[in-house]
Amino acid sequence: MTTTTADHPTRRDFLLVATGAAAAVGGVASLWPFVSQMNPDAATIAAGAPIEVDIAPIADGQDIKVFWRGKPIYIMHRTKKQIEEARAVEVDTLRDPATDESRVKDGHDQWLVVIGICTHLGCIPIAHQGEYDGFFCPCHGSQYDSSGRIRQGPAPANLPVPPYQFVSDTKIQIG
Amino acid sequence: MSGPSDYKPSHPALQWFERRLPILGLMHSSFVAYPTPRNLNYWWTFGAILSFMLGMQILTGVILAMHYTPNADLAFRSVELLVRDVNYGWLLRNMHAAGASMFFFAVYVHMFRGLYYGSYKEPREVLWILGVIIYLLMMATGFMGYVLPWGQMSFWGATVITNLFSAVPYVGDSIVTLLWGGYSVGNPTLNRFFSLHYLLPFLIAGVVVLHVWALHVAGQNNPAGVDAKSEKDTVPFTPYATIKDMFGVSVFLLLYAWFIFYMPNYLGDADNYIPANPAQTPQHIVPEWYYLPFYAILRSIPNKLAGVVAMFSAILILVFLPWLDTARTRSSKYRPLAKQFFWLFVIVCILLGYLGAQPPEGIYVIAGRILTVCYFSYFLIILPLLSVIETPRPVPNSIADDVLAKSHGRPVPMVSTAIALCIATALFAGSTRDARAEEVDTPPSLKWSFSGPFGTYDRAALQRGLKVYKEVCANCHSLSYVAFRNLADPGGPGYSAAQAAALASTYKIKDGPNDQGEMFERPGRPADYFPSPFPNEQAARVANGGGLPPDLSLIDKARSYERGFPWFVFDLFSQFQEQGPNYVSAILQGFEDSPPKDVPIPDGSYYNKYFPGHAIKMPKPLSDGQVTYDDGAPATVAQYAKDVATFLMWAAEPHMEARKRLGFQVFVVLIIFAGMMYFTKKKVWADAH
Secondary structure, X not given: OOOOOOOOHHHOOHHHHHHHHHXXXXXXXXXXXXXXXXXXXXXXXXXXXXXXXXXXXXXXXXXXXXXXXXEEEEEEXXXXXXXXXXXXXXXXXXXXXXXXXXXXXXXXXXXXXXXXXXXXXXXXXXXXXXOOOEEEOOOOOOEEOOOOOEEEOOOOOOOOOOOEEEEEOOEEEEO | OOOOOOOOOOOHHXXXXXXXXXXXXXXXXXXXXXXXXXXXXXXXXXXXXXXXXXXXXXXXXXXXXHHOOOOOOOHHHHHHHHHHHOOOHHHHHHHHHHHHHHHHHHHHHHHHHHHHOOOOOOOOXXXXXXXXHHHHHHHHHHHHHHHOOOEHHHHHHHHHHHHHHHHOOOOHHHHHHHHHOOOOOOHHHHHHHHHHHHHHHHHHHHHHHHHHHHHHHHOOOOOOOOOOOOHHHEEEHHHHHHHHHHHHHHHHHHHHHHHHHHOOOOOOOHHHHOEOOOOOOOOOOOOOHHHHHHHHHHHHOOOHHHHHHHHHHHHHHHHHHHHHOOOOOOOHHHOHHHHHHHHHHHHHHHHHHHHHOOOOOOHHHHHHHHHHHHHHHHHHHHHHHHHHHOOOOOOOOOHHHHHHHHOOOOOHHHHHHHHHHHHHHHHHHHHHHHHOOOOOOOOOOOOOOOOOOOOOOOHHHHHHHHHHHHXXXXXXXXXXXXXXXXXXXXXXXXXXXHHHHHHHHOOEEEEOOOOOOOOEEEEOOOOOEOOOOOOOHHHHHHHOOOOOOOOOOOHHHHOOOOOOOOHHHHHHHHOOOOHHHHHHHHHHHOEOOOOOXXXXXXXXXXXXXXXXXXXXXXXXXXXXXXXXXXXXXXXXXXXXXXXXXXXXXXXXXOOHHHHHHHHHHHHHHHHHHHHHHHHHHHHHHOOOO
């Protein structure tokens, strides 16, 4: 047998290393399409465009749930009492400190818009339940106040506020 | 894989593992230390190429299944949308579709190699039979995969192939009903084909393991056909065979990439871009090219049962090959007569493939019968006879002697066979084109900005074409795979997102139901698709004198015409793929007020020079000056036709520019890599020759 190449790695020269490197780089680069295809496709992205919601029919103390990008969004028309409760809290004592003012739009204090997904493990909290006049998650008992802030239970953070703005006094655009 | 390995890993942790599961030793003895004959030529790299292709097909197939919907109403659209919307979806689909053809191409080379060098002879009979089983599984897998896009050829291919089983006496119809899961090919059929198409490749992989196992027990055959006797005759699998196989694969990748990036529709049938229609059979039912020889045999026999039996026998006869050819000399290199008959047999197979794509009439039927007889004679008469009467030339004493003799000899025969095979393959691969023999005038070939390897769409033409579509075509034709947002996509007409949104808002889109449970109309959004002019097929037919104006999204890919020999061979190299736009442009200009006397045009139809049969339900849609162009382009029918055909080409393939751009990059990398592999292989083998 005249096979020495395999047994003596020291004899691998530049060509072998370069070819191996080219194969490795090419192989990794060609993996990209196989990974990238898992991301949302163009139709899904296009369907995630902003939506407009008419909030005029929502009476004081009521709320509606709309879907944006497959996520439930709570739009809550808060009562005076709810607003006062939310603002009476000492912010420093909260697990995820945030003022109520920072979670609503200026001049539209009665409207709370939050993504209705519990920050613990993704269940949908029930509105107007729990001890804080806000949301109660039935899965693992997390409780959010009337500003959507976490007050009790295993969830680590407040209910997130989605990007939205008031198009008019009775219409908001989410996204 | 023979006997316990004496492999001992160096790392203690690996030694610990190896004592409990000796898988590293198995890999080492199978793919590193395994002695491989040192005189193997490049035909032997096709085993590695096939393993690679199987891996590619499984990988791309599993991914396509993530985006595909196996439902008769949704399948066609889901394939189209995955090509259009999924990141690199077009690439993955082309890889899988072209991959099937490449897989079969490689398996045919592999089989002919086995045939030529007598690789089925003792002691490799089981190895060979396992190969035939793999081939049968591949055929079943390929067929069911072709059904999944649920186009016209999918549907009618499924109908024809499943009907083969109706030839079985007494229980045939029951078998067919069982296969269909209904009274005709339909949704249950599609569902089970999808399930089986996902399952069978893993069965193939399993049989491949057995195939490799049997190979490693019997040892590889080689061009000399003599057994390895001493260490002088062999080299270790790694690095010698691995590096050679990798070089073979890297060259094969060039061929594969050519189809993926430059000729994705060359091996397919335009009819499969028309959604399945159980009410209308395509003019010519043609299977994929790799089934054509057997299809020709099927059609040559004028009896249903006998035809089916002949077709299956043509494959199954391979199982008995080791006992039909009893000559003791394995390699045809040393069998002067067998060698000649082998090449005649190759030609017979290629010609059968050519005939399989021709209409079953006249001379083609007679030729098919003669060649069918030739096919079976090779196995049943020639090979048994040659085993008795042929005097083989002396074989070398050992593989080492063969290598030594070869280094003095000329490599001319190899080159000539390679050339012959290339020509034959080109002829064979292109033969599907001939299927649609029509006596219509061939549309003139126009010059398109998007043809060739660097072609791009002419943005102005796309915008003008959209205008023509909107103002004229859209009155009857839908464009339901194109969304308004696509108008702002890169590689498209070049509108901004705002312009696309503005155009969308001029359309009324039906939506709902709303909170009151009612459907309502709202202005279009970028995510919406172009709305159809008619609410359903029946309404479209009533408004168009019984004819159904086809959806135009894919029309430039769904229409084609015969190019004929030798053009389809040149097309493969010149990347000619513009039959669709040529046809669409020609149809729009092909109306003549006074048809030739010998062409009967029924009431409600119009004469068109380029339409198959000449009687088209569409009245002349365009006339000079009908659409106002803002950019100074001539307002003529010829210009309209060309612009709208360009626009529809983009509608049919919105990612063409990305495809060609990525294709060029891939080719640059692959050519450099193949070159590096060549020199690396030379270096590694330098001390073995």
